[in-house]
Amino acid sequence: MSLKQHILDYARSHEQIGVSQLVSDLGINFNTARQYLSSLTKDNMIARIGNGEYKLADKQVFRFIPSETLAALYRELKDKFPFADFCIYDGSIFNTLQHHVSINHAIYVETNRDAVDSVFSRLKETHAKVYKQPDAKFVYDYVNLQEQCIIVKTFVTESPINRVDDMIVPALEKLLVDIQRDKDFDYMQGLELTYIFEAAYNLYSVNTPKMLRYARRRNTYNSTFSLIEQAGEYDK
Numbered sequence: 001m002s003l004k005q006h007i008l009d010y011a012r013s014h015e016q017i018g019v020s021q022l023v024s025d026l027g028i029n030f031n032t033a034r035q036y037l038s039s040l041t042k043d044n045m046i047a048r049i050g051n052g053e054y055k056l057a058d059k060q061v062f063r064f065i066p067s068e069t070l071a072a073l074y075r076e077l078k079d080k081f082p083f084a085d086f087c088i089y090d091g092s093i094f095n096t097l098q099h100h101v102s103i104n105h106a107i108y109v110e111t112n113r114d115a116v117d118s119v120f121s122r123l124k125e126t127h128a129k130v131y132k133q134p135d136a137k138f139v140y141d142y143v144n145l146q147e148q149c150i151i152v153k154t155f156v157t158e159s160p161i162n163r164v165d166d167m168i169v170p171a172l173e174k175l176l177v178d179i180q181r182d183k184d185f186d187y188m189q190g191l192e193l194t195y196i197f198e199a200a201y202n203l204y205s206v207n208t209p210k211m212l213r214y215a216r217r218r219n220t221y222n223s224t225f226s227l228i229e230q231a232g233e234y235d236k
Contacts, residue, residue: 003028007036011046011056018052047205062172062204064093066164070107073150074167077109080122084115087155087168091145093175094188096203099195102187104145110155120152136186143184151184158217160210172204173211176227180220197227 010026011017022033037054040046044061046054066074066088074088091104111119120132129149131138143149160171170178179185179193188196200206208228215224 003032004036004040007040008045008056011054016049016053016055017046018054044205048207048209050209057205059205060203062200064089064162064164064169066090066167066169071165071167073107073109076126077111077119077122081111081115081119084111084119085155085168086111087159087161087170089169093170094196097175097196097199098188099192099199102145105148106143106145107148107150108153109150110153113154116152116154123150123152133184135183139184139186153182153184156214156218158214160207160214171207171210172200173207173214176200176206176211177215177218177220177224180223180227181218194227194230197231201228201231 006026007017007022010022014021017037019030019033019037022028022037023030026033028036037046041048041054044057047057047059049055067090070088070090074086077084077086077088087110088108090107091102094104095101109119109123116132120130123130127150129147130152131143131149132152133154134143134151139145143151160173161168162171163169176197179188179196211228212221212224215221
């Protein structure tokens with residue numbers, strides 16, 4: 001039996017595991033235990049639930065697979081702005097989280113703060129409906145999310161992200177925080193936001209510590225903590 005499988009079998013028989021447990025109970029050294037836990041977490045076989053604590057992943061992993069339209073737009077932007085960072089997704093990313101599913105065909109392009117204006121201007125040249133960091137009132141009054149449009153926003157550094165075919169897309173933890181903070185997501189706030197958190201924790205494996213770190217960066221720590229508690233899923 002491989003050491004990886006041995007650790008997985010150990011995780012199946014324990015509510016949670018940590019490096020010190022593996023060192024003590026399996027007789028492996030500290031660095032090896034840490035490396036295997038890191039590898040198994042990246043492979044979504046176990047989930048990190050706290051500082052140095054893990055458990056067997058018992059829920060599906062949130063995955064967003066960009067369409068060819070998004071991939072083409074990403075390539076266009078990277079070709080024009082090779083040194084800028086981009087996180088790209090569309091409104092379909094929220095479908096499994098919403099109680100009242102809203103039709104949202106918007107494409108969201110997040111980039112470095114100092115590149116937002118240039119990216120916005122470039123996209124205005126090649127696409128019909130492009131908006132730069134619209135607030136809630138502007139979205140309600142002028143943006144039809146049922147039609148394809150592009151919304152350009154600032155990409156917050158150290159955001160939780162995933163990489164798909166060399167593209168950067170949001171991780172679930174990023175979405176749950178951004179919905180609270182970004183004004184153009186106002187339509188998903190209130191009671192809908194409570195449902196979104198409940199759906200996220202019921203359906204997917206959520207890295208709560210990672211989300212709270214990002215929430216602190218976005219000044220939504222208290223509200224995020226409260227929503228996690230309401231979902232009944234806070235792990236100390």
